[in-house]
Each structure stands twice: as structure tokens, then as C-alpha cells.
Amino acid sequence: MFLMKDIVRDGDPVLRQQAQKVTFPLSDEDRQLAHDLMEYLEVSQDPELCEKYGLRAGVGLAAPQVGASKMMASVMVPAEDENEEPVFKDVIINPVIVSNSVQRGALTEGEGCLSVDQDVPGYVPRSARITLEYTDVDGNSHHIRLKNYPAIVCQHEIDHLHGVLFYDHIDKENPFSKSDDEIFIY
């Protein structure tokens, strides 16, 4: 199980590398990595376990953040009402954003990152809607449309696979600048 000590922090070159495509069928090592990436999110979203293991809660975790430069990330976006199924939950392997809306969106509270210890205030403008292609651990390919919160999370994770961190997108001059067609999410 991953703990905070296993999370690589900003400054480590692995966070700025282009991750390697994953080959199928998955090796045992890659299968274990996919499992552990999702397990981190599940544990971190359980208040008791999160506290018990001293984790920072997460809704996504990319392989480079645990030192594995592979195109793989877990995403677990809970529903508003936690008694419902998560809005989106999967390990996305070799993900590609095949199209995205012109309309932009940003999380109202900005973003953070388990690999960035300090807060970096500001809006992180992203596409409000994306069409995502990826392969799951069983080798099935998916072609899905996501919007708002899950779309933002997937873009944050896919950025990690290309060596991009959330604060790269923040406007230095005016971190809270917003063009009128941008929507606010969540």
C-alpha cells in the first residue's frame, strides 16, 4: 500500500518526464501498480483509514507520482452523495484526450497536488468537457465523454503523464483571471 513517504515530490525529475506507454498484457508488476494506485484513493477517501495512515486524500493518482514513469493513473471521483456510486472510477492506461471542448472550466478552489507540498493559489483553466480514450487493466479499450469535475480530474492526471503540473497552467500575472466564457466547477 502506498503511503505519503512513497509519493515523489516536486523537484524530482520523474515528475517532469514523458511517461512510457504500457504494453499489454500487463506484467505482474504493472497489474500490482494499477491495484496500488487505486487502493491509495480508496483508503484516502475513507476518513478513518485516511487518518490512520496519515494520507492526504486524493481523487486521482498518476504512476509518476510514485516514481513509475508509466502511462497509468487511477481516478476515483465520488458522487455528491457518498451513498451513490462514484461518478467515475477506473485505472486509465495509455489515456489520450481525443477531443475537448473550446469551453474552459476550472475548480472554484483551484487545484492542489499530492506531489506539491505548498499551496499554489489560482484558477487552473482546463477543458470543461473531454472525450477520453484509454485501456483498462483487463485490456478493454474505452472511449468516453466526461464533463466538469471528472473531466478536470482526468486532465490533471493525464498532465502528470506528460510531465505537466497544475501550477504550469496558472496565469502568473493574474492567478484568478477568468474569461467570461469560463465555467466554474464544483
Ligand SMILES: Cc1nc(NNC(=O)[C@H](CC2CCCC2)CN(O)CO)c(F)c(N2CCN3CCOC[C@@H]3C2)n1
Ligand atoms: C479536488 C479534490 N482534490 C483532492 N485531493 N487532491 C487530489 O486528489 C489531487 C488531484 C486533484 C487536484 C485537482 C483535480 C485533481 C491528487 N493528485 O496530485 C493526483 O495527481 C481531494 F482529496 C478531493 N476530495 C473531494 C472528495 N472527497 C471524497 C471523500 O474523501 C475525501 C475527498 C476529498 N477533491
Ligand code: NI
Ligand atoms: Ni497531481
